[in-house]
Amino acid sequence: MDPTTIKADQFLDTSGLSCPMPLLKTKKMLKELAPGQILHILGTDPGSKNDIPDFGNKNGNEFLGMYDADDGSTNYFIRKG
Amino acid sequence: MAGTFWQSIKEETQRSYSSIFESSWPGWLAGIFLAILALMIFMWHSPWGITAGFRNWGDWIIFGLGLSTERPVPPWLSTTSVTNLGLLAGAFASALMARQFKIRSAPAYEYLKGAVGGAFMGIGAALAAGCNIGGFYNAIGMFSMGGYAMMIGLGIGAYIGLRFLIWELEKFPQQAAGPPKIKKPQAKPMINWGQVSPFAGGAVLLMVVAAFYLYSAQGHTQLGGLFFFGTLIGITMHRSRMCFVRAFREPFMTGDAEMIRVIAMSLMIYGMGSAVIKWSYLQPEMMGVYHPFWLGSLTGGIIFGFGMLLAGGCGTGSLWRAGEGHTKLMLTLVFFSIFNSLGYRVVHHTGLTEKIGSGIFMPEVFGWELALPLYMLFLLAWVFWAVWNEKTEKFVVF
Numbered sequence: 001m002d003p004t005t006i007k008a009d010q011f012l013d014t015s016g017l018s019c020p021m022p023l024l025k026t027k028k029m030l031k032e033l034a035p036g037q038i039l040h041i042l043g044t045d046p047g048s049k050n051d052i053p054d055f056g057n058k059n060g061n062e063f064l065g066m067y068d069a070d071d072g073s074t075n076y077f078i079r080k081g
Numbered sequence: 082m083a084g085t086f087w088q089s090i091k092e093e094t095q096r097s098y099s100s101i102f103e104s105s106w107p108g109w110l111a112g113i114f115l116a117i118l119a120l121m122i123f124m125w126h127s128p129w130g131i132t133a134g135f136r137n138w139g140d141w142i143i144f145g146l147g148l149s150t151e152r153p154v155p156p157w158l159s160t161t162s163v164t165n166l167g168l169l170a171g172a173f174a175s176a177l178m179a180r181q182f183k184i185r186s187a188p189a190y191e192y193l194k195g196a197v198g199g200a201f202m203g204i205g206a207a208l209a210a211g212c213n214i215g216g217f218y219n220a221i222g223m224f225s226m227g228g229y230a231m232m233i234g235l236g237i238g239a240y241i242g243l244r245f246l247i248w249e250l251e252k253f254p255q256q257a258a259g260p261p262k263i264k265k266p267q268a269k270p271m272i273n274w275g276q277v278s279p280f281a282g283g284a285v286l287l288m289v290v291a292a293f294y295l296y297s298a299q300g301h302t303q304l305g306g307l308f309f310f311g312t313l314i315g316i317t318m319h320r321s322r323m324c325f326v327r328a329f330r331e332p333f334m335t336g337d338a339e340m341i342r343v344i345a346m347s348l349m350i351y352g353m354g355s356a357v358i359k360w361s362y363l364q365p366e367m368m369g370v371y372h373p374f375w376l377g378s379l380t381g382g383i384i385f386g387f388g389m390l391l392a393g394g395c396g397t398g399s400l401w402r403a404g405e406g407h408t409k410l411m412l413t414l415v416f417f418s419i420f421n422s423l424g425y426r427v428v429h430h431t432g433l434t435e436k437i438g439s440g441i442f443m444p445e446v447f448g449w450e451l452a453l454p455l456y457m458l459f460l461l462a463w464v465f466w467a468v469w470n471e472k473t474e475k476f477v478v479f
Contacts, residue, residue: 016185016186016187016188016191017187017188017191018185018187018191018393018394018402018407018409018410019324019326019393019394020246020326020330020334020390020393021191021246021393023334023335024246024247024250024334024479025250027334027335027479028250028479044185045185046181046322046405047322047324050105050322054337055335055337058335072183
């Protein structure tokens with residue numbers, strides 16, 4: 001699936017935050033979603049590039065993909081399981 | 082045929098560059114490298130540390146402010162400070178070569194957490210006589226019992242710190258929802274940093290090598306070596322994003338056991354090497370055994386653990402992230418340094434040192450024959466606990 005075409009249900013901006021805040025906020029936001037809904041996360045911390053995909057595939061959730069924006073930030077998509 | 086020969090060299094160089102300096106290293110590889118480098122530092126001079134270097138910087142700040150009349154050793158002649166500077170240079174070079182260096186700013190509130198976290202870590206490291214490296218990794222590897230006390234303290238502190246972060250999330254809910262802002266494409270910059278950056282990184286590494294020869298020419302070969310080893314540690318940690326905070330935080334946050342596996346394995350190698358060196362008297366047995374067992378190490382660990390959760394980096398983690406351009410962690414380093422310098426004065430001038438414990442050498446208690454198997458079994462137990470927790474999430478609080 002081309003991640004740039006994913007339509008998300010909820011958006012979370014973690015720009016400027018560093019480890020562990022992006023992951024902690026992602027975890028909290030996922031809890032509030034209904035199963036099947038998609039969360040779009042925007043982040044600038046290089047560590048998130050490993051953390052969020054790993055975490056996104058845990059607990060029955062599914063990591064759908066990611067892409068870099070022109071300004072160096074990264075967009076991530078997770079579907080809640 | 083000559084064309085294909087150069088062609089293959091070019092391809093191989095590009096492939097190697099990409100796998101060494103661009104893709105991230107697996108954690109286990111970094112764990113092995115870290116143990117080897119720490120052993121080299123141990124044989125070259127004395128056990129690897131971080132905090133004494135920060136304290137040297139803090140002493141300078143306090144001296145500069147006129148609060149002390151005692152002139153500290155210059156940062157480029159203080160051994161631990163030199164390793165730290167090397168680590169910083171290594172992470173900086175590595176980030177440049179991976180095109181990941183960027184001055185990164187954070188929301189104002191994050192700077193506050195970085196500063197307060199740094200202050201807590203400075204005080205904790207003063208009590209425990211070391212940070213996550215000197216007081217924990219090294220202490221355990223040097224068979225100093227204080228390392229285990231600090232480890233327990235770090236776990237408790239990380240738990241309290243995580244609770245605080247969760248409380249903060251609940252108390253100040255994020256302004257969620259709303260579609261993402263579409264950012265306007267920026268004008269093309271004059272210099273294409275993506276192309277320049279790897280060369281700048283290479284230049285930094287050449288300067289590190291030059292610095293070694295310069296130190297050597299001045300009769301400070303040992304310091305030059307420490308700078309060089311520090312640089313290699315900085316590269317290793319940045320390429321693998323090695324994070325000691327994670328080993329203490331993840332059991333409660335996501336359950337992830339990866340970093341515990343890495344650190345436990347690294348400690349097994351480090352401990353075996355250190356046993357060879359100490360048992361054969363290549364270096365004195367009691368070298369690196371000075372941690373206040375158990376009260377100082379335990380309380381220092383709790384305070385340090387809380388601080389590292391707030392700051393999002395420990396002694397080494399703050400250093401390499403500062404090298405990658407995180408301004409929040411640069412601030413953390415400043416506060417760590419100042420508060421460690423102050424805390425050290427308090428601990429040593431009030432007679433507190435005698436009350437909080439003293440360095441206990443594990444083989445002196447158990448004998449080498451029993452100390453070594455206990456050492457290995459303890460680390461194995463830590464890994465098994467973490468892996469079990471990863472599956473069951475028994476300790477995960479959020």
